[in-house]
Amino acid sequence: MLPSRSGINVVYSSVNLPQLHSPYLICGFPGSGYVGKLAVDHLIHELDAKHLADIYSTSFPPQVVIRADGIAELMKNSIFYSNGAASDTNLLILTGDSQPATPESEYLLAEEILDIAAKFDAQKIFTLAAYVTGVFVDKPRIFGTATDADIIKSFHEQNISTMDGGSITGMNGLIIGIAKLRGMNGTCLLGETSGYVVDAKASKAILESLLSIVGITIDMTNLEKRAKDTEMLIQTVEQQVSGRVLESQQPTTPGKTATNTGYIS
Amino acid sequence: MLPSRSGINVVYSSVNLPQLHSPYLICGFPGSGYVGKLAVDHLIHELDAKHLADIYSTSFPPQVVIRADGIAELMKNSIFYSNGAASDTNLLILTGDSQPATPESEYLLAEEILDIAAKFDAQKIFTLAAYVTGVFVDKPRIFGTATDADIIKSFHEQNISTMDGGSITGMNGLIIGIAKLRGMNGTCLLGETSGYVVDAKASKAILESLLSIVGITIDMTNLEKRAKDTEMLIQTVEQQVSGRVLESQQPTTPGKTATNTGYIS
Amino acid sequence: MLPSRSGINVVYSSVNLPQLHSPYLICGFPGSGYVGKLAVDHLIHELDAKHLADIYSTSFPPQVVIRADGIAELMKNSIFYSNGAASDTNLLILTGDSQPATPESEYLLAEEILDIAAKFDAQKIFTLAAYVTGVFVDKPRIFGTATDADIIKSFHEQNISTMDGGSITGMNGLIIGIAKLRGMNGTCLLGETSGYVVDAKASKAILESLLSIVGITIDMTNLEKRAKDTEMLIQTVEQQVSGRVLESQQPTTPGKTATNTGYIS
Amino acid sequence: MLPSRSGINVVYSSVNLPQLHSPYLICGFPGSGYVGKLAVDHLIHELDAKHLADIYSTSFPPQVVIRADGIAELMKNSIFYSNGAASDTNLLILTGDSQPATPESEYLLAEEILDIAAKFDAQKIFTLAAYVTGVFVDKPRIFGTATDADIIKSFHEQNISTMDGGSITGMNGLIIGIAKLRGMNGTCLLGETSGYVVDAKASKAILESLLSIVGITIDMTNLEKRAKDTEMLIQTVEQQVSGRVLESQQPTTPGKTATNTGYIS
DSSP states (O other): OOOOOOOEEESSSOSSSOSSSOEEEEEESGGGGGGHHHHHHHHHHHHHHHEEEEETTTTTTTTEHHHHHHHTOOOEEEOOOOSSSSSSEEEEEEESOOSSHHHHHHHHHHHHHHHHHHHHHHHHHEEEEEEEOSSSOOOOOOOEEEHHHHHHTTTGTTTTBBSSOOOOEEEHHHHHHHHHTTOOOEEEEEEEEEEOOOOOOHHHHHHHHHHHHHHHOOHHHHHHHHHHHHHHHHHHHHHHHSOOOOOOOOOTTSOBBOOOOEEEE | OOTTTSEEEEESOOOSSOOOOOOOOOOOOGGGGGGGHHHHHHHHHHHHHHEEEEEEEEESSEEEETTTSBBBOOOOOOOOOOEESSSOOOOEEEEESSOOHHHHHHHHHHHHHHHHHHHTTTOOEEEEHHHEEEEESOOOOOOESSHHHHHHHHTTTGGGEEBOEEEEESHHHHHHHHHHTTTTTEEEEEOOOOOOOOOHHHHHHHHHHHHHTTOOOOHHHHOOOOOOOHHHHHHHHHHHHSSSSSOEEEEEETTTBBBBEEEEE | OOOOSSSEEEEEEEESSOOSOOOEEEEHHHHHHHHHHHHHHHHHHHOEEEEEEEEEEESOOSSSETTSSBBBEEEEEEEEEESSSSOOOEEEEEEEEESSSSHHHHHHHHHHHHHHHHTTOOOEEEEEEEEEEESSSSSSEEEEESSSSHHHHHHHGGGGOOOOOOOOEEEHHHHHHHHHHOOOOOEEEEEEEOSOOOOOHHHHHHHHHHHHHTOOOOOOOHHHHHHHHHHHHHHHOOOOOOOOOOOOOOOTTTOOOOOSEEEOO | OOTTTSEEEEEEOOSSSOOOOSSSEEEEEEGGHHHHHHHHHHHHHHTTOOEEEEEETTOOSSSEEEESSSSEEEEEEEEEEEEEESSOOEEEEEESSOOOOOOHHHHHHHHHHHHHHHHHHHOEEEEEEEOSSSSSSSOOOEEEEESSSHHHHGGGTTEEEOOOOOOOEEEEHHHHHHHHHHOOEEEEEEEEEEESSSOOOHHHHHHHHHHHHHOOOOOHHHHHHHHHHHHHHHHHHHHHHHSSSOOOOOOOOTTSOOOOEEEEE
């Protein structure tokens, strides 16, 4: 029983696929300071999203991870769905343990994920990433890039700073780039973060930005609590690094194009 | 005559497959201080297990090994079977010269091995690994992880310490992880060892643990002899390292969950 | 929707292919000091060449590049065509963002590009590369190698110095080597350049050489302007390096075989 | 026009295959101090062997090599044949520019080469390698390993020292190892050489050994001349290294098993 030619194996929870109406696909991959992953983990929890499928790949690290109860599991990505509980907006939400280990496998996994999205006629794809600056900020800005001019135009009213150069490597970039070839559209939102800590504050900011676009409201309490914990952690780190609290950066005017001075991953 | 798409070529000893009844699959791969391999080599010898098949792969080191009689052979894995000689318990036993050279190939070889096991309706899969601590011990503990909660529950009465975190890399992990996806169940037993020597004492402990689970008794004399040789080797190494024999560690109470402080390979 | 077995995906602008009569294929890959790429970018612009197709590959860096307007795009190669505007000579012109990341992928992309050329019965293939010497020159020489003796014979009258050893790595070499296996013929022209700067002067020299062979005339003003800018940049660099303007090399007599002392990429 | 799934492309000189009767396959790959390649190049020349096919592979270095006349060619392996000119013995002789770049490709190329041999019912396969010792010798010994006990038995009368351990990496090992799986038999002969120089004396010794086994006589003058040139080169190197001519090693009694103290490549 070999995996498909791409080395990828999708295992659905059920033979019956759920009915979804024009769902958005939201991807929060591990890596990138976990900015995207924390955001989608919180979204899955608050929406009580249901498990759709697990994705296994010969390109994930060849190992099993052992849980606290002693059970061993392969590395995988997972897709969840939400179709009506909290809003008319339907969502497919992807997260996971790992990104693929080779560049070629990243392309193949992106294709497979978009194949699953296409089964449900998903048209609008979002990836959540980190904009790493090496500096701690009080109010993380949200940066954006997209496959279509219409989406770029909408950034200003959403307080998203449009990027004007650079690149986005890995799954966060490939998923939207390949979506464009398939006639879908893709948006990558990047939360400003130092890169030194797991930053729940940046996750909260990016999630608020996303929810505003897709028209969903959820309880942010747990994430806000994690955000405050992160704020205290940042202050502790800053004091250790420099002996004093760093001044916050002056925020750029929302909507203005941001020059690409940061590091995206 | 190309190998299959996976680069793997299985060569059976005979066109007629043996009759096996619900066999266990026991895997003892090279590496990991040879803890697992020594154990299965002894088992194959004591049960007079018969040769079933050799497995060749483009992912094994590209070379031939020269035997003492001058004959050259490719690197390979081999499967043996035992169906009744020593017990009603049927076994498929795998060992070999090498693990695959790339992560992707490890997944593909694990799939191929489980394909062979599935031909014989094997349901229960065991991999034997090393729990490397960097310390010599008088009585090696046996650690365990498994794919099912029922198996975890049985560890206590078997004096196996349940792991509660970490990961198992390579074939020992992948085989049980992929077994789970196929509706089989998998157990990985890990013998505590220093990692500095080929440790027949750890092999003996892990084999006794396995035989207790599968309900087989064999003569352990040769392995006990090798275990005593290893004990003397350990003392010699310890004296060289530190000038005195290291105190033995206090064993943890069998059955209690072990915190994951060691290195598994 | 997986890419083809080679991991390559060709996306044509239109379902209707243009009519081309015995076109030349001209390739200017990135890398090699951008000598070839600058040359073909200028050619595409001056001929008002039309877009034929984009080529995507799992072997290009796994990322999207962000344009000045915020739009994100995958890495790709692109083919343009010109069929009559400036001459009876028809051209297929290839350029792109990237060369493939692995040796095997370079072979596969070369095959795919020649498949496209073969659709239009292209027989004569040109690749434009750099002959890196580490030295700045006033008048860059053009070196050449080809798959056929007849082409080598024609070098002298074109003021091209025939190479007599060494190798050409990457796409510039593979494309002509594989062209030969397909019954096409291939020529690689190499513009002499220091390797320290993006050298529009070398690009201009190599383009003039190519245009003389294929019988096309275009306005070189913009490239000449860039060539003069490069000349000033070179002088600035030289002064920084050594405190004085380096003497120009004595040009070798055109047409004489050049001994292979330089570095080709 | 993609290469086959293995990335290998065999191009025959003619659509009509020659008639060969139970040919031996003799392989002299580049690398290994060119001991094997020099031997087969001389054999091809003296037998006036005819060109059968070229083998191209996406695993050869991605480049074209430029000949003295300016012509560019892809890296390749080539097979020649001899069917009667100098003897009743028929031969297939393989040599080339390169070994494959990855371990997996080495397996695939070995399979392809044996596919070609099988077309002509070749049963006996020979690979010629180097036994590198780091020491210069007056009379290079020939070492051997083989896939069959019968061949090992014949070594003594041929003055070949049977190896008793170690391994042979790369094509020289894989070709005979895979030959065994196909019901052919394989022999690897290794010429003792310092590893410091291209050693025509070792090539001559290995070729004489091979020709004695296959029952062919050829003029060794050119190779003897090269052997004497090599002897002078060795003496020059020795004097440079140590200020005096090194004493020759005492040869082991031919036919006795050699312990594996050298390096095989």
